[in-house]
Amino acid sequence: MNRRDLLIGGGLAALGTLVPATARAAAAVARPDWTLGVTDILDDIAPRSLQRIHGRAPDLAGTLYRNGPARFRRGDSASGHWFDGDGLVRAWQLRGNEARLAARFVDTPKRRLEEKLGRIVQPGFGTLQQPGAIVGSSDDTNAANTHVIKAGNRLLALWEAGSATALDPASLETQGQVTFRDDLKHMPFLAHPRIEPDGRIWNIGSGGAAVYVWRLSKHGAFEAGEAVKLPMASYIHDFTATARHLVILCQPWIAGAMKLPFSKSLTWQPELGSKVLVLDKDDLSKASVFDLPPLSFFHLGDAWEEKDGTIRFDGCFHKDVTFAVEGAPGLVEGRYVHVERPELNLVALHPDGRATLTPAGITAEFPRSAPELAGLPRSATVHVGGYTGDRPFARSVGSWDWVKGRHDSFDFGARHLVEEFVPAGQHHLIGTTLNLDAKATELHLFDARRIADGPVASWRSDVALPLSFHGSWVTA
Numbered sequence: 001m002n003r004r005d006l007l008i009g010g011g012l013a014a015l016g017t018l019v020p021a022t023a024r025a026a027a028a029v030a031r032p033d034w035t036l037g038v039t040d041i042l043d044d045i046a047p048r049s050l051q052r053i054h055g056r057a058p059d060l061a062g063t064l065y066r067n068g069p070a071r072f073r074r075g076d077s078a079s080g081h082w083f084d085g086d087g088l089v090r091a092w093q094l095r096g097n098e099a100r101l102a103a104r105f106v107d108t109p110k111r112r113l114e115e116k117l118g119r120i121v122q123p124g125f126g127t128l129q130q131p132g133a134i135v136g137s138s139d140d141t142n143a144a145n146t147h148v149i150k151a152g153n154r155l156l157a158l159w160e161a162g163s164a165t166a167l168d169p170a171s172l173e174t175q176g177q178v179t180f181r182d183d184l185k186h187m188p189f190l191a192h193p194r195i196e197p198d199g200r201i202w203n204i205g206s207g208g209a210a211v212y213v214w215r216l217s218k219h220g221a222f223e224a225g226e227a228v229k230l231p232m233a234s235y236i237h238d239f240t241a242t243a244r245h246l247v248i249l250c251q252p253w254i255a256g257a258m259k260l261p262f263s264k265s266l267t268w269q270p271e272l273g274s275k276v277l278v279l280d281k282d283d284l285s286k287a288s289v290f291d292l293p294p295l296s297f298f299h300l301g302d303a304w305e306e307k308d309g310t311i312r313f314d315g316c317f318h319k320d321v322t323f324a325v326e327g328a329p330g331l332v333e334g335r336y337v338h339v340e341r342p343e344l345n346l347v348a349l350h351p352d353g354r355a356t357l358t359p360a361g362i363t364a365e366f367p368r369s370a371p372e373l374a375g376l377p378r379s380a381t382v383h384v385g386g387y388t389g390d391r392p393f394a395r396s397v398g399s400w401d402w403v404k405g406r407h408d409s410f411d412f413g414a415r416h417l418v419e420e421f422v423p424a425g426q427h428h429l430i431g432t433t434l435n436l437d438a439k440a441t442e443l444h445l446f447d448a449r450r451i452a453d454g455p456v457a458s459w460r461s462d463v464a465l466p467l468s469f470h471g472s473w474v475t476a
Contacts (some may be wrong), residue, residue: 031334034391037417038465041070045103053456058201061476064092068468069147077119081126082328086111087145095255099459105368106144106157107174137186138162146191147470158191181220194241197289206236208255231275240303240313243375245305290355296321301367304377309351316342316365341387366420379403394418408451424473441465
């Protein structure tokens, strides 16, 4: 498995095609109010102060950087999938009781071309290539819209099938796509790197039957890389890691011959079950494989290893891929496809070769834990949830304690769309919601030890931003 195979398998070949909805067709149907979460932002958001609407903040200073799609439509054209909108990086800056917001689109080749043409033409995860498209590499279609981390003196806006894009942390100005080494240009670099407590960054680039394992310094400089064969050619959006091992969960959504749309090149084969590949960080040739029942997933929590060698990690697991294939495309069109919700589970990989699943008994997404504990033993998982049957998107934030079997959560109510919350230090959680009544995005800070008590402080912006995917808290 060489560089070219990985690039084709995980980059250009991952440019799926679904016939896009048009803006005219979407406008012909009355759009429910939750579609404010997939609205279009036409311009950057200039820096502005937020209105404090509740509580008083502790002495906490830093910035919550978040990334997500924010432009889905141009003219009478539209993206064919929620995952394909242009990436907008938001900076929610907090200093005590004062909060500010600024946001800028990532200046990608895709966005520049479509701005010039006034229509959506580039293919993506689920969008059909249109006349006028220019596709020389996967990075020509890179939306840079999934996650944002800080590495050294720059931010990295991430997308799963191509390069990271560097931004200035203060101005959010795009500095360009990152080539970690000349011969690795345009290689897939997943949107979910695993960062050790000392700052070292591990990531993988998915390429069908293999992955490329990246190791970067805490400053984001290339240290090492190696291609590793997978147990099966699985679609991979996320992986996890302990202090000593990389853990790659392969779901039975299998890549075969390339077809259009991209979903047609993947087949759900539950009879294969799922496989977990465990790699030694110091020697990637040392590998073991565990078997799990068939499951589908997007997001995993951090893993840890116990004294007897048992590896544990949590994940939010679907029963199948209905959401990815039908639910997410429907969001851009204003359609809510009723699909089963992901459920929080704890996976245990035992030294005797067995793998077991322990369900928490709750639906949940976006599992997070304190960065200081990455790869180390922990008991709790931060997540969002509270899903109901009448709309997409979460309405609550919570923490599940695996030792006590206890759920500590806060429900924002039916008029809020809740985004991912992340730890801000070991004692606070910070995140955003879209208030449908106020038509404004709000910033909320919680005491992580008493989530059910509600936010200790909340601020409201004067704009309604579409829902973002992932982000990072960076202490000032």
